[in-house]
Amino acid sequence: MEIHEYARLDAIALRELIATGKVSAAEVEEVARRALELANARLNALTMPLFSPALEHAGRGPFAGVPFLIKDSAPLAEGVPFSIGTRAIPPHITAERDTEVMSRFRAAGLVTLGQTTAPEMAISFATESARYGITRNPWDLDRGTGGSSGGSAALVAAGAVPMAHGSDGAGSIRIPASACGLVGLKPTRGRTPAGPGADEHGFGMSYDFALTRTVRDAAHLLDAVAGPGVGDKYEVPRPARPYAGELGAEPERLRVALSVRSWSGGTVDPEVAEATIAAARLLEEFGHDVGEAGPEVTPEEIVEGCRHQLAAVAAPYLMAPVDLPKQVFAEVAWKVVEEARSLSAMELLAGFARQNALTRKVGAFFTRYDLLVTPTLAWPPAPHGTFDFDDAEQTTTGWLESIFQYGPFTMLFNVSGQPAISLPLGQSSGGLPIGVQLVAPYGREDLLLRLAARFEEAMPWCDRTPPHHVAAGQAGSDSGSSAR
Structure with missing residues (x-):
């Protein structure tokens, strides 16, 4: 199998080739390693050399033999170093155990080959850090990949792996998906x-x-x-059938809300707005009822509803058994640590009350509508340096407000818990990807996936590849062996 063949296949297609014996899992892994090295040399999206060997995984499973990456967002996989993009965590610190979701990645047969970059503390919509430098977008090396799952997004978009782990705390799966032309699903809480x-x-x-x-x-x-782990405190209602069974299913007639005015009070790029409106028009063609509407929340409510999450982000550093000097943190990250250190129990409870109020407002909105359509980002992918994480004059509230201008439509659903997906439904006049966000009522990933599959059929995007895709110029020149 050659890189140009491998890089255009999704995970299911790769799994089918392996399962039928047309190519071996070892061949797929070997070509994936070459593709990752090639892509990373351009994009700077890996935190360390590739794992050798790959992380242990089940030899069977729905994705047995499919290459995969994990994000440097937490102590995720037993024995693997993590930093969350900061110099405050020494390189020798490793995760003590697998998280439940990592155990499920392994059980699915995914072959985890490496770890992807994230911004410091994973609290930026730009994957740029003092520890790892700038991660570059395969659509335009001078543009960012979004954040915080920017390293994963860059390598998936470049064709180095068919999919990669991400986490989403304020839009951190959906925003890189939009910036890099991918599918980014944030599940229900x-x-x-x-x-x-x-x-x-x-x-x-x-x-x-x-x-x-x-x-x-x-x-x-x-x-x-999907599904709760043993002893989990919360359990979301299970779907009536597997999510894969929703592909090709027709949704019922829906009440669709369209919102293209920025919820931050800022501007939305005209091309972004037009791509979103075009998606809404297509929903009308599908037979759904579309009207302009959005949750009745203010910019201040959204930002304040997110602020107390910063205490959770800073908690591992505050609980560290050693003193952490200010010099190892970027300015904004240090201010997050300081604010979390000074936060009182009553202030934290007030933050939970704000989150609860927002959750109920959004829940009420979805009693009147079955689907909400918005842009994912307010603008096409931002140039590097747009967000200064080392600005000594910046405050934590000011930082949230600045990234909220870029991603005004995603944070709210992290607070309120509804599932949301970004789909690569548009392109700017300069050829940059534009994502459109669909949001469904609590627990309705089934509805999102039905609609996403309809959009993928009507507005296919998989043939659009970035200039810095690993398959570019590879046909006929790859040294890999051909699959038989």
């Missing part, structure tokens, strides 16, 4: 497990899943990892 070390990531605002190139990969992977 509680759909994927947070244990065994926690009942809720980020006070219930952070979610583990993945970035994919196709809707069917997202559906099959959700089938593999």
Whole structure:
């Protein structure tokens, strides 16, 4: 198998080739390693050399033999170093055990080959850090990949792996999906497990899943990892049938809300707005009722509803057994640590009350509508350096407000818990990807996947590849062996 052949296949297609013996899992892994090295040399999206050997996994499973990557967002996999993009965590510190979702990745047969970059503390919509430098977008090396799952997004978009782990605390799966032209699903709160070390990531605002190139990969992977872990405090109602069974199913007639005015009070790029409106028009053609509407929340409510999550982000550093000097942190990260250190119990409870109020407002909105359509980002992928994480004058609130201008439509659903998906439905006049976000009522990933599959059929995106895709110029020149 050659790189140009491998890089255009999604995870399900690769699994079918392996299962039928047309190519071996070892051949797929070997070509994936070459593709990853080639892509990373351009994009700087890996935190360390590739794992050798790959992380242990089941030899059977729905994705047996499919290459995969994990994000440097937490102590995820036993024995693997993690840093969350900061110099404050020494390189010798490793995860003590697998998280439940990592155990499920292994059980699904995914072959984890490496770890991808994230911004410091994973609290930026730009994957740029003092520890790892700038991660570059395969659509334009001068543009960012979004954050915080930017390393995963870059390598999936470049064709180096068909899908990769991501986590989403304020849009951190959906925003890189939009910036890199991918499918990015944030599940319902509680759909994927947070244990065994926690009942809720980020006070219930952070979610583990993945970035994919196709809707069917997202559906099959959700089938593999969804559901509560043993002893989990919360359990989301299970779907009536597997998510993969929603592909090709016709949704009932829906009441669809369209919102393209920025919820931050900022501007939305006209091309982004037009791509979103075009998606809504297509929903009308599908037979759904579309009107302009959105949750009745203010920018201040959204930002304040997210602020207390910063305490959860800073908690591992505050509980560290050693003093951490300011010099090892970027300025904004240090201010997050300081604010978390000074936070009182009453202030934290007030934050939970704000989250509860927002959750109820959004829940009420979805009693009137079955689906909400918005842009994912307000603008096409931002140039590097747009967000200064080392600005000594910046405050934590000011930082949240600045990234909220870029990603005004995603944070709210981290607070309120509804499932949301970003689909690569548009392109700017300069050829940059534009994502459109679909949001469904609590627990309705089935509806999102039905609609996403319809969009993928009507507005196919898989043939659109970035200039810095690993298959570019590879046909006929790859030294890999051909599959028989």
